[in-house]
Amino acid sequence: MKKTILRFLFVLIILAGVNWLASLFFFRWDLTEDKRYTISDATKRLLSNLDKNVIVNVYLSGEFPPGFERLESATRETLEEFKTYSNGHLSFQFSDPSDAASEDERKKQYQNLVDRGLTPTNLFANEDGKRTEKLIFPGAIVQADTLAIPVQLLKGNKSSTPEEQLNQSYENVEFQLASAIRVLDNPAKKKVGLLVNHTQKLPPARLSDLIATMQQSYDVFMVVNDPETYEGLDALMILKPDVPFSEEEKYKLDQYVIGGGKALFFVDGAKVDSVSLEGNYVQPLDLNLNDLFFRWGARINNNLVKDLNCATIPMNIGNMGDKPEIKAVPWRFFPLLNNFGPSPITRNTDAVYSRFLSSLDTVGGAPGIQKIPLLMTSPYTNLVNTPALVGYNEARQQPDPAEYKGGVKLAAVLLEGTFNSLFENRILPNDPRSKTFKPTGQGKIIICADGDVVVNDYDYRRNTPLPLGYDRASSNIFGNKDFVMHALDYMTDENGIINSRSKQISIRALDKIAVHKDKKFWQALNLLLPLVILGIFGAIRYYIRKRKFA
Numbered sequence: 001m002k003k004t005i006l007r008f009l010f011v012l013i014i015l016a017g018v019n020w021l022a023s024l025f026f027f028r029w030d031l032t033e034d035k036r037y038t039i040s041d042a043t044k045r046l047l048s049n050l051d052k053n054v055i056v057n058v059y060l061s062g063e064f065p066p067g068f069e070r071l072e073s074a075t076r077e078t079l080e081e082f083k084t085y086s087n088g089h090l091s092f093q094f095s096d097p098s099d100a101a102s103e104d105e106r107k108k109q110y111q112n113l114v115d116r117g118l119t120p121t122n123l124f125a126n127e128d129g130k131r132t133e134k135l136i137f138p139g140a141i142v143q144a145d146t147l148a149i150p151v152q153l154l155k156g157n158k159s160s161t162p163e164e165q166l167n168q169s170y171e172n173v174e175f176q177l178a179s180a181i182r183v184l185d186n187p188a189k190k191k192v193g194l195l196v197n198h199t200q201k202l203p204p205a206r207l208s209d210l211i212a213t214m215q216q217s218y219d220v221f222m223v224v225n226d227p228e229t230y231e232g233l234d235a236l237m238i239l240k241p242d243v244p245f246s247e248e249e250k251y252k253l254d255q256y257v258i259g260g261g262k263a264l265f266f267v268d269g270a271k272v273d274s275v276s277l278e279g280n281y282v283q284p285l286d287l288n289l290n291d292l293f294f295r296w297g298a299r300i301n302n303n304l305v306k307d308l309n310c311a312t313i314p315m316n317i318g319n320m321g322d323k324p325e326i327k328a329v330p331w332r333f334f335p336l337l338n339n340f341g342p343s344p345i346t347r348n349t350d351a352v353y354s355r356f357l358s359s360l361d362t363v364g365g366a367p368g369i370q371k372i373p374l375l376m377t378s379p380y381t382n383l384v385n386t387p388a389l390v391g392y393n394e395a396r397q398q399p400d401p402a403e404y405k406g407g408v409k410l411a412a413v414l415l416e417g418t419f420n421s422l423f424e425n426r427i428l429p430n431d432p433r434s435k436t437f438k439p440t441g442q443g444k445i446i447i448c449a450d451g452d453v454v455v456n457d458y459d460y461r462r463n464t465p466l467p468l469g470y471d472r473a474s475s476n477i478f479g480n481k482d483f484v485m486h487a488l489d490y491m492t493d494e495n496g497i498i499n500s501r502s503k504q505i506s507i508r509a510l511d512k513i514a515v516h517k518d519k520k521f522w523q524a525l526n527l528l529l530p531l532v533i534l535g536i537f538g539a540i541r542y543y544i545r546k547r548k549f550a
Helices: 002-024 041-048 066-085 103-115 162-184 204-214 247-258 290-296 392-396 480-492 497-502 512-517 519-549
Strands: 054-058 090-094 121-127 130-136 139-144 147-152 190-195 218-223 235-239 262-266 270-275 279-284 298-300 303-307 310-320 323-337 360-362 369-376 381-385 388-391 410-420 440-448
Touching: 041 066, 041 162, 041 497, 054 066, 054 162, 066 090, 066 162, 139 162, 147 162, 162 497, 190 204, 190 480, 204 218, 204 480, 235 480, 247 262, 247 290, 247 440, 262 480, 279 392, 290 298, 290 410, 290 440, 310 392, 323 392, 323 410, 360 410, 369 440, 369 480, 381 388, 388 392, 440 480, 480 497
Parallel strands: 054 090, 190 218, 190 235, 235 262, 262 440, 303 323
Antiparallel strands: 054 139, 121 130, 139 147, 270 279, 279 388, 298 360, 303 381, 310 323, 369 410, 410 440
16 A cells, blocks of 8 residues: 555656656657647747737638648647747637528628638539538738738649648748738738839839738838938848939949848839830830849840730720620730749749740859749740730731740849949049948849839729739639738848748648549448457456456
């Protein structure tokens, strides 16, 4: 009896010691091969430093097919991890917006979520041979104090299969939720300058959607006048310039990058000079940046890229009775960029909509600079040298695949590393700039060979801007805004939350034919095998006890 009591006390002391140690040292083990339950260090820092109470309302709940159940589970597991690291500042709840007492109440709930920024999805499924349809809201509302941000959880490349798109959404859950929390709890926003004093032909309203989106996460400054320096800005964006840069302005850009600045260039290699009934007259565009880009290891060509993977434009293809017949036809001068490089900027991003794209080349002579492709065309391309007349009648013609063998063309590139100044041997000792001149330094640059990537369309009837990436002909919203914002996130905080987009989770698909064929067998096995194992264990235990006490 005494030994039993001592043994019990010994075990109790060990358990108390283990609990005491666990209270001092916090750790979690993720034993999965692809580390699907591990969140990035940047997200952990964000959550541990929260000084506001954040509430996440997730509306992805209810009866779903396995793919959406997996997305719901991933969201729940990610929020459980968030809650663990938030020191009690984060809470979440799941609800089904379809759960309502009446149809009118359900419609009100749907409309409320739409008004708050969530986009519904029609879910089609086959249940017992019957096709069913259900409206779901695969999203969440992240709220802190009186501010709330909608988060779309179903995001991915629309050209992928539904299974792949759901897996891409699964991989992006951490980034989408952490990005919203960062916006709500961001006491010190990074400063981003928009260099628009060289953008004279573009109305300001055509940049309004991008600016409004950026202002949620950054302090945005419009660089209209010519400042002495760009120092103090965490990033500088050059948006569709149409006026050449002077040598002095080029020098300031050069020194900004050499000094550790982050610059994003969205520039054209050709310009639409005029529009006529026959088509568009396109001329080469010289912005006096060629030597600067060449020094950095890149070159924008004065041409146009025609791509068989392209957007459409509405065109009158004839008359139907006494009325013109308008139909959306492929317009190969509007390539859809759905070929991406190995970067968290473009991972799982939807296709980017471009208009009158020029080709971009990387060149030698820039040692120490890493060149990472971001956006690329399809392999089925053809180049048109400018000046040229881009006739609308070309859209009526069936393209000859033999003419589109130009291969993949680069549209956007990330340059990072050690940059050497273009003015290295041009600044004399008696030049006043020699005192502050930097010949070399670390920097980051993104060059995109289409300024229209950042330009939104405009609805002149309603006098309101359309979303960035919106295509009138197809009513699709492409991934332009996501690409620009992810690029800006990477440039301003390369070791931050953007790295969580690198998470890769493998799809381990089952053989659907084999599952359907052997369904009864596996159901019976799962039902009977535990009972058989339990019976065998009981028989062995009974036999041992019988021999011991007989």
